[in-house]
Amino acid sequence: MPTFSLNINGKDYSIDAEPEMPLLWAIRDYAGLTGTKFSCGIAQCGACIVHIDGAPVKSCSFPLSAVAGKRITTIEGLSENNDHPVQVAWIEEQVPQCGYCQSGQIMAAVALLDQNPNPSDEEIDMAMTGVLCRCGTYPRIKKAIRKASKLS
Amino acid sequence: MNFELPALNRRDFVKLISLSGTALVIGCVPNGQGNEEIKKINLSKDFDVNQFIVINKEGGIILFNHRPEMGQGTFQSIPMILAEELEVDISSVEIRPSEANRDLYGSQMVVGSRSIQTEYMNLRKMGAAAREVFIEAAANRWQVPKENCRAENGMVVHDDHQASYAELVEDASKLPLSADPILKDHKDFKIIGTSVARRDIPSKTNGSAIFGMDITVPDMLYASIERSAVFLGTVVSFNEDELLKMPGVQHVFKTQRTVYGRERHGVAVLANTYWQALQARKALKIVWDDKGLEKNTTESILNTYKLEARKPGVELFKNGDSNKLLGSKDIISEEYITPYQSHVPMEPMNAIVRVANGEAEFWGSTQNPNGIREHIAQQAGIEDPYKVKINYTYMGGGFGRRSMTDVVEEATDLSIKSGKAVKVIWTREDDMTQGPFRAASFNVLKGKLDSEGNIEALEHKVVAQEIQNQTGDNMEAGGQLMGGINIDYTIPHFTVKGVLQKNYVPISYWRAVYHSTNPFAHESFIDELAHKTGKDPAQYRLDMLPEDNRFTEVLKRVMEEAHWSEKKEGIGKGIAICERSGAYFAMIVEVIKGEKGIKPIKITTAVDVGTCINPDTVKAQTEGSIVMGLTAAIKSGLEIENGRIKQQNFDTYKLLELSETPEIVTVVMKNTLPPDGAGEAGLPTVAPALANAIFDLTGKRLRRLPMDLNEV
Known part of the structure; x- marks a missing residue:
């Protein structure tokens, strides 16, 4: 089995696994970072979103062989003290219910605001399409993104 | 914390x-x-x-x-x-x-x-x-x-x-x-x-909350299970020897779980990692005995329901004598159809069980921790249930699905067979296609108006499966079938009837249960009758409710909040009410006609949950119930093809997206009565209030869910 070197949240990991294994399982089962979630497995729901070189990627459908040498950020790497503006806004707006999809929601929102600090409603809609929440926290996600945009 | x-x-x-x-x-x-x-x-x-x-x-x-x-x-x-x-x-x-x-x-x-x-x-x-x-x-x-x-x-x-x-x-x-x-x-x-x-x-918000899916225990194997796609099929043979040669695979076992009294079969692949288990599962070649169930389709089941609707059914509620009046002329009658729905909590079902030395331990997310203890004890032959240790975590959604113990039954079976701790992880496809589901239903409503346009007689007949009576010979419909039908309306002759259905598709509790289907039919039909008389649908309802009724309070409040009586060009408004778990809800949905069909733009709700413990939580639960209700009204619906569920994942079983979520306004009523249940009551009114709003705007009446808003 080949060995892959991964840089996740600034830390190097050496992982022995099949090259076609999705990045999600390397992050969860090998690096032990469980904040990134498995939900659909086919890049339809966004619970597994991480950043690869700053861009949002659905890690459940991204093969391990394609990430060598790239910088991966997961929800755990967003801040030391849960104080990234998006996290602060998420807490202030009391967004999560069950919480399972929220790592993906937050990583999608952070990527949006990094690219576009003052997104319009339509730009928020576009960026958050394909990031699903069964609890129905969307109205609060929208409010929190607007708030984070002001906090940043 | x-x-x-x-x-x-x-x-x-x-x-x-x-x-x-x-x-x-x-x-x-x-x-x-x-x-x-x-x-x-x-x-x-x-x-x-x-x-x-x-x-x-x-x-x-x-x-x-x-x-x-x-x-x-x-x-x-x-x-x-x-x-x-x-x-x-x-x-x-x-x-x-x-x-x-x-x-x-x-x-x-x-x-x-x-x-x-x-x-x-x-x-x-x-x-x-x-x-x-x-x-x-x-x-x-x-x-x-x-x-x-x-x-x-x-x-x-x-x-x-x-x-x-x-x-x-x-x-x-x-x-x-x-x-x-x-x-x-x-x-x-x-x-x-x-x-x-x-x-x-x-x-x-930082990934530190632990869900069942996040737990690993020492010396644990991962299991992925291929199950009968027609629910009740049995395994004839499978290619165990080939699979055992694949990377990481340790065992291949037949396994089963029980869903409402029926054994459900599958073949489990146990491997060192989940990814390996999943890859090996894809290489499984199982010969199934589908028992002839592959002949069923959505339409074949619906046609049966339509035929069965001709039966008199069991009277579940009766006031006056609607039978006599509705046998006469000038009857208004309509039919409403709702599909099976899947729970699809974002955390797919999973469980870890270790059975060893006359004891057992469970790790996972569950709505029913004590039921799990008792299930494992019985299955593993452990006399003292407290020798089964229960470690429960946050749940990544439940909606009723996690009240069941079937996944734990698989993990327990595989732990006993392998002698190891086993973590069973369902794929999203397993979750969506295996059920048990929210029941499909066929509703027939009949009404007769008096000379003033008031409802003189009403009959609501529900044709559906009943969760607590899915197998066996008892064909007597029970009270569960009439959930969500509003009997507070003052109607002189009012009957609710149930025609119990039994078929092979498994059903269970889904957020708001029968309140998620019956009110669509009931509150749509009340609206239809109001329009027949030319009366305002909100006033029509108020006229049928006593002045001191909790429905009256929330109705008046929501009418005020949403400016019900102000007509706006290009905006359709619909109203509906429902009581669930003691909580009284009134809802107004506003829709417009956009480039891509009808679009809900605003939902206003007045909620009376008695004493409200945490208003923000009640609002959050109401928003969540509305999003789930709207998903079921316009996005998702399971279909049956060749005896199996057609939709496999979120690419075909669509959930509402952020961009499709209308503005939601929730007014929590002040009340000192004891608290009522706030977790589901926002869901039932969404579909009927939306259908009523669409009628208001377009004159078109939609009576089948999910509604296709692009078609209106």
Whole structure:
């Protein structure tokens, strides 16, 4: 089995696994970072979103062989003290219910605001399409993104 | 604040408390009635009483929450009720999950929006009894009348003295508890009725909240299971030898689980990693015996329901004699159809079980921790169920699906067969296609209007499967089938009838249960009758409701909030009402016609949940119920093709997206009645209020869910 070197949240990991294994399982089962979630497995729901070189990627459908040498950020790497503006806004707006999809929601929102600090409603809609929440926290996600945009 | 795993059992808890000196520990003897006997606990001997409040000499206050958390917010609301009567600052107390223990805490099952409503008085009494012994201890110490002392913010205060609960706890712990403590007046509430931030939320913004899916235990195998796509198929043969040669594969076993009395078969692949198990599963070649079930389709089942609707059915509710009137001429009759739905919580089903040496242990997310203990004990032949240790976590959604024990049955079976701890993980496809599902239904409504346009006679006939009667010969429809049909309307001749269906498609509890289907038919039909008479649909409803009815209050409030009587060009408005778990909801949906068809732009709801513990949580639950209701109304619906579920994943079973979510306004009514269930009541009114709004705008009446808004 080949060995892959991964840089996740600034830390190097050496992982022995099949090259076609999705990045999600390397992050969860090998690096032990469980904040990134498995939900659909086919890049339809966004619970597994991480950043690869700053861009949002659905890690459940991204093969391990394609990430060598790239910088991966997961929800755990967003801040030391849960104080990234998006996290602060998420807490202030009391967004999560069950919480399972929220790592993906937050990583999608952070990527949006990094690219576009003052997104319009339509730009928020576009960026958050394909990031699903069964609890129905969307109205609060929208409010929190607007708030984070002001906090940043 | 996070769930600590495992939640401490009593003996470990005693050890912890003993380290910190004297403590006052208060609990009760559960009976599920809300009038439990409140008890002070002698930690060294009272192993039969639960604990809810612990106050120690160091000033530490621990409040226990005995209900698993799936996003409904009771992890915060239950301690809020205790803290209100105890007179402590909710932000300074520690909140801990209780252990799962039916003997100590009763069912602990989180279903039917019951957690708050069933235990409100009991929780208040425990808090009040504790407050009273602190006041009495202080009055004794200061030699003053206790009437001149009051409790606030974890202190007892008198004009000349004050002392903290920590200072008083040793004295207080020696006093007897009042069996009937005086509860606070509503107007004196400081915590109940305020939007206290939920303590579990920070851990859900940085990845640290632990769900069942996140747990690994030493020496564990991962299992992925291929199950009969037609639900009741059996395994004829499979290619075990080939699979055993694949990377990481340790075992291939036949396995089964029980769903409402029926055995459901599958083949499990056990491997070192989940990815390996999944790859090997894809290489499985199973020969199935599909038992002829592959002939079923959505339309074949619906056609059966339509034929069955001609049967008289069982009268589930009767007022007057609608049979006679509806046999005459001038009858209005319409049919409404709803599909099967999947729960699809974002966390796919999973469970870890280890069975070894006459004991067992479970790790995972569940709405039903005690049911799991009992299931594992029985399945593994463990006589004392408390030799099964239950470690429950946050749930990544439940919606009814996690009240079942079927996934645990698979994990237990595979642990027994392999001798290892086994983590069963369902794929999204497993979750979507295996069920059990929200029941499909066919509703026939008949009405007769009098000369004034009032409803003289109404019949609502429900043709559907019943969750608690899915197998066997009993074809008598039960009361479960009439859930959500509003019998508060004053209609002289009103009958609800059920025609029970049985088929092979498994069904179960899904958020709001039959309230998620019946009100679509009922509140659409009431609207149709209103339009036939040319009356305003909201006023038509008000005219059928008594003045002092809780429906009347929420109806009037929502009409005011949404400016019901103001007609706006290009905007259609629809209204609907429903009661669920004691809570009364009225909803107005506004729609416009856009480039891509009809679009809901605003949903306004007035909600009466009795005493509201945490308004922000009630609003969050209402928003969530509306999004789930709207998903079921316009996005998702399961179809059956070749006997199996056609939709496999979120690419074809669509959930509502952020961009499709309308503005939501929730008005929480002020009320001092005991609390009602707030977790589901926003869902039932969405589909009928939307259908009514579409009719208002376009004159088109949609009677089948999910509605295709692009087609209108």
